[in-house]
Amino acid sequence: MITGATSGFGEATARLFAKNGWRLILTGRRKDRLERLQNELGGADIVHYCCFNISDRQAVENAFQSLPESFSNIDVLLNNAGLALGLDPADESNLDDWEQMVDTNIKGLMYCTRTMLPKMKQRGQGYIINIGSVAGNWPYPGGNVYCATKAFVRQFSLAIRADLLGSGIRVTNIEPGNAETEFSTVRFNNDEQRAENVYQNTKALTADDIAETVYWLVNTPTHVNVTTMEIMPTEQSTGALAVYRRDK
Numbered sequence: 001m002i003t004g005a006t007s008g009f010g011e012a013t014a015r016l017f018a019k020n021g022w023r024l025i026l027t028g029r030r031k032d033r034l035e036r037l038q039n040e041l042g043g044a045d046i047v048h049y050c051c052f053n054i055s056d057r058q059a060v061e062n063a064f065q066s067l068p069e070s071f072s073n074i075d076v077l078l079n080n081a082g083l084a085l086g087l088d089p090a091d092e093s094n095l096d097d098w099e100q101m102v103d104t105n106i107k108g109l110m111y112c113t114r115t116m117l118p119k120m121k122q123r124g125q126g127y128i129i130n131i132g133s134v135a136g137n138w139p140y141p142g143g144n145v146y147c148a149t150k151a152f153v154r155q156f157s158l159a160i161r162a163d164l165l166g167s168g169i170r171v172t173n174i175e176p177g178n179a180e181t182e183f184s185t186v187r188f189n190n191d192e193q194r195a196e197n198v199y200q201n202t203k204a205l206t207a208d209d210i211a212e213t214v215y216w217l218v219n220t221p222t223h224v225n226v227t228t229m230e231i232m233p234t235e236q237s238t239g240a241l242a243v244y245r246r247d248k
């Protein structure tokens, strides 16, 4: 099951897994894209899609409860749906944007995980792969709530691993750096020029890089649990700590 499969990492992962013979449950809000993917990747026997807003707890529960029998045993949950909105300093940020990031990146991921875990535990197997971010480790100006949501994803991943010890269920938090997807278009409210600038004159990660990472993780032996994986482009690094200097 891949949340946020209508673009970026989620879509690339869906394509790679379908190519390798997996059956998929794909989610997102854009039904036209889900329908198109279902048709492209082999039809309703191979791909089941659920169109819902992940921040709507009831909708998440309904989607899981109404899975067809043949799709009801989930081997891998890729908690990928998420977004950043804005890059303004904390005192100027839009509080609605903050709420939407919390509702999507934190609550949506919580709802999917909690709704799906009991069945995985009952089966004694499964894999939860969360998409965190370097932003959860390395705060930056304007990142404020987005960074904080991804720090949640990191700590939640580690903490549920502790709960699941002995269950046979694996948990990994992937923490990508700069990757060219629709991420910046969404962050900058469809300002394409501003989004393009993020990837200009630098070689960013691609969605396929993350898809291949997910595929590799899933194919490691079941006694191996990669706990966290931070992946940056070669052309990205951390910066120095900032020091404020007063005018003389």
Ligand code: NDP
Residues within 6 Å of the ligand: 003, 004, 005, 006, 007, 008, 009, 010, 027, 028, 029, 030, 052, 053, 054, 055, 080, 081, 082, 083, 084, 104, 131, 132, 133, 134, 175, 176, 177, 178, 179, 180, 181, 182, 183, 184, 186
């Ligand atoms: P995209 O914008 O390309 O994809 C985001 C996906 O999330 C879409 O499929 C979107 O589907 C889905 N989504 C967003 N909000 C909701 C919602 N409320 N309900 C259901 N689905 C939702 O970006 P990426 O592929 O880059 O992002 C995927 C994940 O990777 C996110 O969690 C992001 O924070 C993280 N990430 C991205 C990085 C980057 O630089 N690109 C780096 C590190 C982490 P739809 O709009 O159809 O609902």
Ligand code: 8X3
Residues within 6 Å of the ligand: 132, 133, 134, 135, 143, 176, 177, 178, 179
């Ligand atoms: C996305 C990467 O650095 O824009 O999580 O926050 S960054």
